[in-house]
Amino acid sequence: MKTFRIGGVHPAENKLSAAQPIKVAALPKQAVFSMFQHIGAPAVPVVKKGDEVKVGTLLGEAGKGLSVPVFSSVSGKVNKVDAVLDSSGTRRMAVVVDVEGDEWEETIDRSDKLVTFKDLGTITAEEVVNRIKAAGIVGMGGATFPTGIKLMPPPGTKAEAIIVNAVECEPYLTADHRLMLEKPEQILVGIQLIKHAVNCPKAYIGIEMNKPDAIKLLTDLLKEKAAQYPGIEVVPLKVKYPQGGEKQLIDAVIGRQVPAPPALPINVGAIVQNVGTVYAIYEAVTKNKPLIERIITVTGKSVKNPSNFLARIGTPMQQLIDEAGGLPEDTGKIIGGGPMMGRALMSLEVPVTKGSSGLLLMTEKESRRGEVSPCIRCAKCVSACPMGLEPYLLASYTRLKDWDGCEKNDVTSCIECGSCAFTCPSNRPLLDNIRVAKQTVMGIIKARHMESITKK
Amino acid sequence: MNVILIAVIVLGSIGLVAALILFLAGKKFAVHEDERIGQVQEVLPGANCGGCGFPGCGGFAGACVKAADKGSLEGLLCPVGGQPVMEKVADILGMKAEAAAPKVAVVRCNGTCESRPRIAEFDGAQSCKVQQMLGSGETACAFGCLGCGDCVAACQFDALHMNPETGLPEVDEEKCTACGACSKACPRGIIEIRLKGLKNRRVVVLCNNKDKGAQTRKACSVGCIACQKCVKVCKFEAITVDANLAYIDAEKCKLCRKCEDGCPQNAIHAFNFPPRKPKVETPATPVENPAPNVEPAKEKEA
Numbered sequence A: 001m002k003t004f005r006i007g008g009v010h011p012a013e014n015k016l017s018a019a020q021p022i023k024v025a026a027l028p029k030q031a032v033f034s035m036f037q038h039i040g041a042p043a044v045p046v047v048k049k050g051d052e053v054k055v056g057t058l059l060g061e062a063g064k065g066l067s068v069p070v071f072s073s074v075s076g077k078v079n080k081v082d083a084v085l086d087s088s089g090t091r092r093m094a095v096v097v098d099v100e101g102d103e104w105e106e107t108i109d110r111s112d113k114l115v116t117f118k119d120l121g122t123i124t125a126e127e128v129v130n131r132i133k134a135a136g137i138v139g140m141g142g143a144t145f146p147t148g149i150k151l152m153p154p155p156g157t158k159a160e161a162i163i164v165n166a167v168e169c170e171p172y173l174t175a176d177h178r179l180m181l182e183k184p185e186q187i188l189v190g191i192q193l194i195k196h197a198v199n200c201p202k203a204y205i206g207i208e209m210n211k212p213d214a215i216k217l218l219t220d221l222l223k224e225k226a227a228q229y230p231g232i233e234v235v236p237l238k239v240k241y242p243q244g245g246e247k248q249l250i251d252a253v254i255g256r257q258v259p260a261p262p263a264l265p266i267n268v269g270a271i272v273q274n275v276g277t278v279y280a281i282y283e284a285v286t287k288n289k290p291l292i293e294r295i296i297t298v299t300g301k302s303v304k305n306p307s308n309f310l311a312r313i314g315t316p317m318q319q320l321i322d323e324a325g326g327l328p329e330d331t332g333k334i335i336g337g338g339p340m341m342g343r344a345l346m347s348l349e350v351p352v353t354k355g356s357s358g359l360l361l362m363t364e365k366e367s368r369r370g371e372v373s374p375c376i377r378c379a380k381c382v383s384a385c386p387m388g389l390e391p392y393l394l395a396s397y398t399r400l401k402d403w404d405g406c407e408k409n410d411v412t413s414c415i416e417c418g419s420c421a422f423t424c425p426s427n428r429p430l431l432d433n434i435r436v437a438k439q440t441v442m443g444i445i446k447a448r449h450m451e452s453i454t455k456k
Numbered sequence B: 001m002n003v004i005l006i007a008v009i010v011l012g013s014i015g016l017v018a019a020l021i022l023f024l025a026g027k028k029f030a031v032h033e034d035e036r037i038g039q040v041q042e043v044l045p046g047a048n049c050g051g052c053g054f055p056g057c058g059g060f061a062g063a064c065v066k067a068a069d070k071g072s073l074e075g076l077l078c079p080v081g082g083q084p085v086m087e088k089v090a091d092i093l094g095m096k097a098e099a100a101a102p103k104v105a106v107v108r109c110n111g112t113c114e115s116r117p118r119i120a121e122f123d124g125a126q127s128c129k130v131q132q133m134l135g136s137g138e139t140a141c142a143f144g145c146l147g148c149g150d151c152v153a154a155c156q157f158d159a160l161h162m163n164p165e166t167g168l169p170e171v172d173e174e175k176c177t178a179c180g181a182c183s184k185a186c187p188r189g190i191i192e193i194r195l196k197g198l199k200n201r202r203v204v205v206l207c208n209n210k211d212k213g214a215q216t217r218k219a220c221s222v223g224c225i226a227c228q229k230c231v232k233v234c235k236f237e238a239i240t241v242d243a244n245l246a247y248i249d250a251e252k253c254k255l256c257r258k259c260e261d262g263c264p265q266n267a268i269h270a271f272n273f274p275p276r277k278p279k280v281e282t283p284a285t286p287v288e289n290p291a292p293n294v295e296p297a298k299e300k301e302a
Helices: A125-134 A175-182 A184-198 A212-224 A246-254 A275-287 A317-323 A380-384 A391-399 A403-408 A419-423 A430-455 B002-028 B035-043 B056-070 B082-093 B128-134 B150-154 B181-185 B213-219 B229-233 B258-262
Strands: A022-024 A030-034 A058-061 A076-085 A091-099 A161-165 A203-208 A232-237 A270-274 A293-299 A307-312 A331-336 A358-363 B103-107 B160-163 B168-171 B191-195 B202-205 B239-242 B245-248 B268-271
Touching (some): A022 A175, A030 A076, A058 A091, A125 A184, A125 A275, A161 A246, A161 A275, A175 A184, A175 A212, A184 A203, A184 A232, A184 A270, A184 A275, A212 A232, A232 A246, A246 A270, A270 A275, A380 A391, A380 A419, A391 A403, A391 A430, A430 B128, B035 B056, B056 B082, B103 B202, B150 B160, B150 B181, B181 B191, B191 B202, B202 B245, B229 B239, B229 B245, B229 B258
Parallel strands (some): A022 A307, A161 A203, A161 A270
Antiparallel strands (some): A076 A091, A293 A307, B202 B268, B239 B245
């Protein structure tokens, strides 16, 4: 069974909502569209207070450089364009829409009919990328990197393998799993579109063994319609966290290791796309539908009905929790994302964004961190680190503010997966410290780079 | 006997050759350091705090000598030693020391536990920097003190301490050397290195909240809501409101304290003034001769 080479841990899977079909969440009364839903420059609002918007109306155009546009997922009237509390507790620019009815832009094809790659006729690769860019699609696994940029390999590189990330290695989350079971053909068409966009003949779908039904469904489908979907292969993977990390998945599926930053996956000929992103690409290219909704898992051990929702972006989290049976009394922490990499929410008013893959309600007991005790030099963190780093060392350097030491020990390679802190028997906050170091060192590198440019 | 003699001769000659090599190498690779650098470094405090902007006292001494060769010590100041040390440095280098006004660190947040209720709990690594990176902290104010004491840890002079009652750091003005280490350590830029002021008296806006007034008021009962009252009441144009936050220019401020009285949020504080006498009896001089052109404080009657 294939898997990545270095490190990794195996947290309890807890996929409580795996058998729950995707439910369409109710329309919110008020939807909030942050202009900061992706990595890079924020979108720039193009509507003002009082404007009428429909589902699919452009709310914010892409900013300068790395950025994507933001679309309305509801119809109604713009209430305000103002700074609104986001999931991290800071106020950031957003468009707030009061919902009235459910009117869609006429350009969007709302039918459920499968559009195959053949139906599209002679669509050019450029056209596919342009449609993806115009639809505001970002990586939906959580990293929210603009997808259009990823599908334009820099000169000198060539895509040799498309890898579809259907690993979903985070415990609890089942959004990608359900999507594969319910929209398999759409995903396959989406993969064809990506292959076409970057002119790459081979695609792999990496799925962990804890989703045997999805593996079987897709393998059978590919066998049955081999002529229709050529060059696509399902790769079952051993269950290990963080297999869904881009670099880990490339290693697991095609056995290539991405060098340390600034090298990118494309430098080893790989392009990785989350399965949710692939579905969004299908909808954008064939149905002309911008990224306005996504699948989000609402789960937790004390949640009454752990569910998978198809929620409009901008829906307040509170509403999804209500639909899943309400907020349990003993909730200690509410995490946006999965338990390993997600972040605690400061408020339940925050909306679903393009990168919200899950909402995890932890009980008071689960959410407590253990008492921190001294490092016993067991090196469990070293064997767990999937990037081959030495977390205990980086954390110590951070405390000593030895940024040179951090840089020399490749702190910028850290993918912040949290395996080190998860495995530490002394409950040391390793990742907290490493994050500080990573941010500081990246700042130093950037400053150095700017200096070298100005000197020239 | 013979063996001992041979050993002595062999070892002795090896020693002589090695000594010769060392002597020649010492001559050849000698580093000529300006002796003034050492002299200057001797009069510096030797805390290596970096408050001057150079990597430690040695770096600062080197910079002083270089600047002296160019003809002026302008812009160079050891914040720890202050004027006396700079005069000594100037003496060594045969220059004149520039006069510099003494400064002190000011914590621009007054959000105590009572005035700024906690809405969340942070149980990660106890560091302001970590907290800042993960969210807005334990209170609803995204600009105020996080209370983990990164500034206290950064202070080399034991001049900053956490007050367990308020949850805020307090500056010991006697010990503070205005080196700026705390200011750099604070991820929210709350600590300002500010002019000490006449007789150590200062009037400061103790808030760093750049949110709109209504949001600030929700988060904290003593936050600046940018109501502009202080701007209107100030006769010396010392107060500006930028990004929903008032700021008092220490150089323009004449210490009249009118803004302090006018602030509806009690966000403006006056330091080191003698206690005010009760208003009814003597409305004349609340402060002994704070500055020229100051009207007696009667704005509350108006």
